């Protein structure tokens with residue numbers, strides 16, 4: 001299977017570290033994944049495409065992650081989302097063009113199955129830029145808001161911040177990805193409910209391993225203690241990784257290649 | 272003495288918490304300081320003036336802190352510093368107008384003796400907005416850059432980040448406040464050198480007290496440990512507070528009311 005994740009958000013929120021952490025915790029004998037290519041979208045945003053083969057439940061998955069350095073980093077960020085939206089549409093466009101031909105290059109299909117939008121952990125609420133960008137993207141791609149650098153917020157404040165972000169999302173009618181909850185399997189249903197109630201996911205990432213109770217774990221070592229990436233009491237990294245790679249990859253792919261692609265085709269046909 | 276501090280920087284960097292932490296650690300029997308007034312500078316920036324009487328070395332100091340909510344919080348932050356620069360100039364203007372009259376209302380003198388500019392702890396370098404604002408302000412007011420939410424960065428990364436910020440400041444010729452180092456007192460000279468080498472100061476703030484080793488201290492309680500505001504191994508809050516209130520208040524006042532004010536008067540006379 002081909003699975004493409006985009007990470008989006010202003011500089012310094014730990015997106016690149018998150019990508020490394022995701023690959024490292026997925027690939028047992030981790031070596032730097034293949035840097036596929038870089039491309040300048042406009043003078044403002046660049047896309048960095050990183051790819052690696054991972055094995056999940058015996059299946060091979062070609063995991064592609066698209067990082068977006070430069071996004072939202074200027075004094076004037078008016079319309080900074082436009083190059084990103086154009087990139088997303090272009091992938092559908094290319095697929096549509098190729099679909100009508102017999103031969104199609106699978107590895108060039110960069111349709112984005114999920115976009116992780118990184119939110120600065122201000123403790124207040126979403127910023128005007130976050131709201132505008134998520135509104136624009138939510139209707140075009142499976143959008144999952146992420147609270148970045150979650151080790152910056154104390155547990156009580158994190159709960160309050162999640163509530164405010166959720167309120168803001170519903171007030172502004174932002175279409176965020178909502179994992180299907182109901183399932184024939186009762187345990188699945190319960191897990192889906194717990195996923196849904198944890199959203200927006202709080203994430204801690206690190207490029208280092210540290211020792212906790214004699215065990216090597218991925219974490220951030222402060223003078224006052226260690227914030228652990230895979231400790232579910234510390235953040236939702238594991239929940240997010242499970243959703244992306246284990247439980248909901250299929251739904252993210254199908255909804256992109258069916259629902260979102262169909263919307264795109266309809267818009268193009270009626271235009 | 273009258274001493275006025277301005278805190279400046281985008282929303283969510285802990286400025287308001289810093290102000291509370293500063294007052295709380297200065298006033299033994301802390302009750303909320305008097306909220307003097309609020310004023311809308313433009314549609315974009317507001318100033319909140321908070322004032323309290325503190326006692327320092329037997330002297331009474333009327334400490335005024337000016338918070339600046341709204342600054343830098345928009346999609347387009349072009350020229351967001353203009354209302355702030357105008358506010359600073361206006362205070363000199365008002366003083367100049369009154370100076371020429373016999374009677375002067377001391378409590379209305381809001382000339383800013385030091386501006387603390389809060390930098391987001393991205394781990395990379397200064398943002399374009401930071402550079403632009405600090406260039407504009409550095410020539411008009413004693414400017415001290417602060418690394419906000421310093422509990423977000425691990426010790427090694429903090430040292431690297433401080434270096435990058437210092438490089439960026441010198442590359443762009445930003446005029447930051449440089450405390451006089453040489454002193455007749457050798458201990459003073461040594462302390463001044465240590466202050467200078469710690470800049471830009473890293474700051475952790477908190478509205479809560481927590482218990483560490485049976486003692487009540489101001490800090491942030493995470494599941495993995497407590498980041499302490501007044502622990503010099505954790506951040507430079509104490510160094511900053513000492514500089515502002517204890518060792519360099521006089522120099523900050525004199526340089527504002529003499530050097531900066533004189534520059535302003537010269538500019539006005541030659542205009």
Ligand SMILES: Nc1nc2c(ncn2[C@@H]2O[C@H](COP(=O)(O)OP(=O)(O)O)[C@@H](O)[C@H]2O)c(=O)[nH]1
Nearest residue numbers: 011012013014015016017149204205393394423
């Ligand atoms: N506190 C904290 N810092 C992080 C986290 N993830 C990354 N960082 C640090 O934040 C800085 C910027 O990270 P980077 O991945 O380059 O951010 P990007 O600009 O969004 O790609 C680096 O110094 C990282 O070590 C996190 O989860 N928590």
Ligand SMILES: Nc1nc2c(ncn2[C@@H]2O[C@H](COP(=O)(O)OP(=O)(O)O)[C@@H](O)[C@H]2O)c(=O)[nH]1
Nearest residue numbers: 122123152282283284285286287288420475476
């Ligand atoms: N990690 C961390 N969070 C802080 C610190 N100071 C304040 N905060 C939190 O950051 C959030 C925003 O703080 P606030 O003072 O309102 O920021 P302001 O918008 O700059 O005035 C609140 O949830 C605070 O508890 C700090 O030093 N470190």
